[in-house]
Amino acid sequence: MKTLVLIPVLLFAVLFAAGCGSDEEIGIGPVKKVTLGAFDKSLSEKGRTIFDQKCVACHKFDSKLVGPPLKGVTQRRKPEWIMNMILNPEQMTKEDVAAKQLFGQYLTQMTFQNVSEDDARSILEYFRLVDSN
Numbered sequence: 001m002k003t004l005v006l007i008p009v010l011l012f013a014v015l016f017a018a019g020c021g022s023d024e025e026i027g028i029g030p031v032k033k034v035t036l037g038a039f040d041k042s043l044s045e046k047g048r049t050i051f052d053q054k055c056v057a058c059h060k061f062d063s064k065l066v067g068p069p070l071k072g073v074t075q076r077r078k079p080e081w082i083m084n085m086i087l088n089p090e091q092m093t094k095e096d097v098a099a100k101q102l103f104g105q106y107l108t109q110m111t112f113q114n115v116s117e118d119d120a121r122s123i124l125e126y127f128r129l130v131d132s133n
């Protein structure tokens, strides 16, 4: 009798844990799935222009500024997570484990820079270029 009760409970626990795990990896925000194709040079150039306008006040690639150095970010985070961080930083630092840790370390809230989802995708392409060098 006891085992019959335990099975659904365990199943629920396992599914719940699995669900949480994947959510953490992709972060919290509008982006649920990104499929990376071959490197797109013109998209990355668009991303670089936006990055130079909207992100350099707080980010460099090789050293800390207001925010973390961004070199290697495509290796430490999933593409969805990076885009959600760009599009939804305020909720990310409150609810996503990794972003919360960064906030604890940098003690400044990254703010939304008024970028569209397409803009965020182009910045991601620029990060791919930076990380390939």
Ligand code: HEC
Pocket: 051, 054, 055, 056, 057, 058, 059, 066, 067, 068, 069, 070, 073, 077, 082, 085, 086, 089, 093, 099, 102, 103, 104, 106, 107, 108, 109, 110, 111, 113, 115, 123
């Ligand atoms: C006001 C300063 C500020 C601006 C502007 C800013 N950021 Fe941030 N960013 C931060 C801080 C600080 C963090 C660490 C999390 C936190 O404390 O909010 C961060 C974290 C990140 C991360 C996660 C880094 C990692 O190591 O995982 C990415 C990616 C990122 N920012 C990209 C961008 C992009 C792209 C832009 C421009 C659209 C941008 N940021 C604009 C301050 C800023």
